[in-house]
Amino acid sequence: MNNTAAIAAGVLAALTAAAQAGPVAPQAGKEKCYGVALAGKNDCAAGPGTSCAGTSKANYQGDAWKYVDAGACVSIKTPKDGFAHAAKGLIVMRPTAGIGFKPIHFEEAVACPAAGLWFEVHAENYMVAGGPRIAMLEALRAERPLSLHGVGLSLAGAEKINPEHLARLRDLVERVEPLLVSEHLAWSRVGETCLPDLLPAPRSNEALQCLARNIDQTQEALRRRILIENPSHYMPLPDHDWDEPAFLRELVRRTGCGLLVDVNNVWVSANNLGYSPRRYIDALPARDIEEIHIAGHRPDAVHGGALLIDSHDAPVAEPVWRLLGALLSRVGEVPVLLERDGDVPPFSNLLAERDRAAAYLADRGEFAHAC
Ligand SMILES: [Fe+2]
Known part of the structure; x- marks a missing residue:
């Protein structure tokens, strides 16, 4: 079996298994149970040393949940040390480093006992009403925190958000209650034409107004803060009124959105456009950064390392x-997500790379060498 056939067979097997298992929710006689209560109050700070001794039916902070027999939630106790993965019990977990989820890894992802592991999916791959794909996502979500990473809202376009697309995203957010929701500082739609790429926009005052309007519309529809990711750049564009860190800071100020900083995008863009990646990240508002992406890149086939x-x-x-x-x-301790979308290796390879990110999180500062 060649590589493509093996991957296709793996996808089919994972989807079939998920479909046979059936949707995790809703189930008759079941209820969602969250592990976020502190001494009977729903205000667990989810910080180091917090003792989550109780349970809760209400989700106040986006923690993991599982379905239990109706009426049983209040009798389930979370681990005293919190944030540990209890294989068959309630999960109360501090997300550390995560992995971009691929269906071929479904069974290993669900079974993986790594502390702090979480997963991210591209929202558009799951914006459907049901079926095996949603069943798989709900089965994963019942075990681990998820984040939704949108690639199709076209926030930086001149046009308003497509209301149908936004409604489907809202439905998915309500369904999986993600840890984080993010989108891009990019556009991909003109009228009815959707382009399969994340295209750069000028950082003009006019673009800032459109972008802020679209982020406002999105956050109001989802009733939550979204994170905006810095793009990768391959060539300089004219007509900027702002440098990118200042533009992102202003977006945060105007809309209350947060930031997803992709350090690979920073490195690639700094290399291609000729600026300091360290100066770029030092100019970002630290307290508004809620997620970090890491990923791999390649030199261009024609231009080599220059591009x-x-x-x-x-x-x-x-x-x-x-x-x-x-x-x-x-x-500080911001969740880090490993992205891998091409030449996808076995889950164990991604987990090893993810574990390195978890080590960086555990030892912040020690790795802060000059770059
Ligand atoms: Fe990214």
Whole structure:
């Protein structure tokens, strides 16, 4: 069996297994049970040393939940030390480093006992009403926190958000109660034409107004803060009124959104456009950074290292690891997500790379070497 056939067979097996297992929710006689209560109050701070001794039926902070027999939630006790993965019990977990989820890894992802592991999915792959794909996602969500990473809202377009797309995203958010929701500083739609890419926009005052309007509309529809990711750049664009860190800071100020900082995108863009990646991340508002992406890149086939491509098909490069260390020394314990979208290796390879990110999180500052 060649590689493509093996992957296709794996996807089919995972989807079939999920379909046979049936949706995790809703189920007759079941209820959602969250492990976020502190001494009977629903205000667990979810910080180091917090003792989550109780349970809750209400989700106040986006923690993991599971379905239990109706009426049983209040009798389930979370681990006293909190944030540990209890294989068959309630999960109360502090998310540390996560992995971009791929259906071929479904069974290993659900069974993986790594502390702090969480997963991210592209929202558009799951914006459907039901079926095996949603069943798989709900089965994963019952075990681990999820984040939704949108790629199709076209926030930086001149047009308003497509209301149908936004409604489907809202339905998915309500269904899986994600840890985080993020989108891009990019556009991909003109009228009825959707382009399969994340295209750059000028950082003009006019674009800022449109973007802020679209982020406002999204946050109001989802009733939550979203994070905006910095893009990868391959060529300089004219007509900027703002540098990118200042533009992102202003977006945060106007809309109350947060930031997802992709350090691979920073490294690729700084290389391609010729600026300091360290100066870029030092100019970002640390307290508004709620998620970090790491990924691999490749030199362009024609231009070599002078033009790096944000390919997501290789391990994270060493300079990107150093940049991650520098950023973590500024922002503290922010969830880090490993993206891998091409030449996808076995789950164990991704987990090893993810574990390195978890080590960086546990040892912030030690890795903050000059880059
Ligand atoms: Fe990213």
